[in-house]
Amino acid sequence: xxxxxxxxxxxxxxxxxxxxxxxxxxxxxxxxxxxxxxxxxxxxxxxxxxxxxxxxxxxxxxxx
Numbered sequence: 001x002x003x004x005x006x007x008x009x010x011x012x013x014x015x016x017x018x019x020x021x022x023x024x025x026x027x028x029x030x031x032x033x034x035x036x037x038x039x040x041x042x043x044x045x046x047x048x049x050x051x052x053x054x055x056x057x058x059x060x061x062x063x064x
Contacts, residue, residue: 009039016043 012028016039019027025036 009042012036012039013043013046016040017047 008028012024015027016024021033021036021040024039025033028036028039030036
């Protein structure tokens with residue numbers, strides 16, 4: 001059975017919102033914090049786009 005693989009960029013973008021920027025930079029071994037910030041920015045854009053397109057019935061929406 002083949003072992004599934006994941007790109008570093010995908011791994012970073014999926015975890016960027018779950019750990020601190022410093023932790024993500026260490027995990028990804030980025031020398032430059034700007035590289036880590038680019039991953040965080042991508043994750044924020046992906047998350048916003050997905051949530052805007054996702055249909056959620058009113059009964060399931062959280063009240064503000």
